[in-house]
Amino acid sequence: MRLRLPDLMTCAAALALSGCIASTPAPEVSPRPEQRAMAPAPSSESAAFARYYRSVEARLVGDGLLRTDGGVTDAPFTAAMLAANFERIALYDEYALIGGRFVQQQTPSRLRRWEQPVRIQAHFGASVSADQRAEDRSILSTYATRLARATRHPISTVSSGGNFHVLYLNRDDQLTAGDLVRRLVPGAGPEVIAEIENLPRSTFCAVYAFSETGGRPVYVAAIAIIRDEHPSLLRRSCVHEEVAQGLGLPNDSPSVRPTIFNDDEEFALLTPHDELLLRMLYDRRLQPGLRPGEDRATIRQIAEELIGGPS
Template identity: 30%
Template sequence: MDSRSRTRGLTSLAMPPLPIAFMLFVVGLLAALPARAGPESFTAEELIEGFNNTVFGLEYRSWSWQPYLVKKYVTPVRFRIHSLSQRNRTAAVEAFLAELPRKIPALDARLAAPDEEANFNIFVVDRAGYLPTVRGEIYADETAEAPGRCLVRVESGRRGITGSSAVIVSDEGEFLFRRCLVEEVLQGLGPMNDDPRLTHSVFNDTSRHSRFTAFDQILLNMLYDRRVRPGMDRSELEPLLPIIARDARRRVQ
């Protein structure tokens, strides 16, 4: 929350003194919340390390024979939402997807029209439908495993990502739904690895973030910089990344 938001949240109403135990509880609760760092707080070295650790690698490496090459869309991304859960989450998914072109200006992304082919499918399911959806819609294999609490599968090659499919669980709480939505959709755009050292990122299964953080916005803007091409390896990008990180940070507000 920025200082302007804090100011708007204050009132002139006088409050009675609070018990010390309650004040300590509030302080502890606030300390447990994930920090909201702005783009200017990250060094170029932190951003480059985060980029390398998420873009060059795969959380589940058996899914690709090119885990250490850049994966990104070079064609427009067209989403289709498949609402298969008891609770209709379509509006929440659409609201998040609508943020992406604004936060990643180089990304051409929107919902697919009814008669338009989608290349990024999002299946929203209840937990009971998770495994059947992964086996039937993602792999077309009745023996396939479904690792994790939600997942995304990406099909890619040297010319870029050709398709992504995410499965998001709806009925295990708001935090898990939001976390799965943000992480799996963003990973479906290319940065497919997790790293426990990335404290300001959803690309870290131990973090408590459930939003598109400033750190992750910079990483996605780095990936979708025109100088970053599908199939590039780490050595090809190394001399460019300091400039790309600087430019990406300026694009994130």
């Protein structure tokens, strides 16, 4: 139900799916004064989206899903499980670019992460009210602090000069988001623009991460899309998952638990297990470019250190 993409190929036809953008910073983009002053009434389509997502959240919560407890009491895992889960989530992609479209197809990939500090910047469509913007910024700031603690990598929120852009858009904003995306990430290709502007209702949120042209498999920019029509728990869940995925955990797996990297929607928020995956991802003993099956002894050693011994 959510869309999570590998780092994106935007300037070369190759199967590696490594993103390609220039290293020059994107210009600062701010909403026009009239956008800040008054949120326009949503279209009938956007209003229908809001009703749909409210019903989805209510159904999931009623079914015992979208849990916020982290699974610490009923989903134990061993070091061996953590090591296997890391390989499945960090070293595989959930989507592939085929014929100019992103298709859900798990494929072996390589380890990718950020090396420069991650500066998370929120951007809001005209639909987002002032009160909602304040709440979203607070949630994003608190989450960035948690991610920095988990990864031991510099991650913070900024009001300008961001390189990880979180766009809060309703359906009406989404349909014309291409110009904003091109200004934020000038190298974003037509496939990315088309996907963002045409995300179907069944896709709750999305993230797109980019590497430099011809460079190592390290991220230099990312864009996450969060729907303004979401009620509070789905909205927060999308922020948790897409920002974490944009740090370098691109895959989902039905066999991994307890995690937000799983389409069964059992957990709404980043779990303690997921924090360990992030710690492993940013451990300097693992290098960008690592592929499935490589250096498993080191992966297992790191997992055992985090768990507290072999298990």
